[in-house]
Amino acid sequence: MEESMQTETKVRPESGAESGPRSPSCTLRHFACEQNLLSRPDGSASFLQGDTSVLAGVYGPAEVKVRKEIFNKATLEVILRPKIGLPGVAEKSRERLIRNTCEAVVLGALHPRTSITVVLQVISDAGSLLACCLNAACMALVDAGVPMRALFCGVTCALDSDGTFMLDPTAKQEKVGMKGQVVESFSLPPPGLASKHLACGVPDGVQQK
Structure with missing residues (x-):
């Protein structure tokens, strides 16, 4: 599956810098998704936004340790692994936001006393990680056949130093002159039903003014 937005923007992953202007500012970078890439997880997917790339694997529903068992629903765990090094405070914060979003849509009550684990590996970070x-996690859950009441998606919204609204900023744009930045996640229900706002998070390292 592959979807693309009309834009002439190119991003260098090593710096997160755009090689050309993106106009208008309320557009997304090219994005693409591929599922069923890994053999060991029950479901997997890679998601690409510009040159930001994440690989996701989903394990479960599976047996859960007694100390983590919840009698009336599945235990949902999210593990985020950075490209280099060990997970830090930023990764733990992102894990919490992703878990909150997944718990809002996964029908955990259908699989009580089990575990569902979402493992996310950062391949490259060129902004809006x-x-x-979030998008990689959703596609991996779908590939694993985990029951959900709706699909979900995430999008990064920001204000630059001039007060201009921007979607899907690059790493360079995130670091230079941002007044504020949030990541919004929304459910995507079946046709005929309204979408629902699920969560709102402020990425670590972004100063709110």
Whole structure:
């Protein structure tokens, strides 16, 4: 599956810098998704937004340790692994936001006393990483056949130093002159039903003014 937005923007993943202007500002970078890439997880997917890339694997529903068992629903765990090094405070914060979103749509009551684990591996970070993680997680859950009341998606929204609204900022744009930034996640229900706002998070390292 592959979807693309009309834009002439190119991003260098090593710096997160755009090689050309993106206009208008309320557009997304090119994005693409591929499912069923890994053999060991029950479901997997890669998601690409510009040059930000995340690989997701879903394990479960499976047996859960007694100390983590919840009698009336599945235990949902999210593990985010950075491209280099060990997970830090930023990864733990993102894990919490992703878990909150997944718990809002996964029908955990259908699989009580089990575990569902979402493992996210950052391949490259050229900006809007949390939104890319959310989208990768959703596609991997679908590939694993985990029951959900709706699909969900994430998008990064920001204000630059001039007060201009921007979607899907690059890493360079995130670091230079941002007044504020949030990541919004929304459910995507079946046709005929309204979408629902699920969560709102502020990525670590972004100063709110």
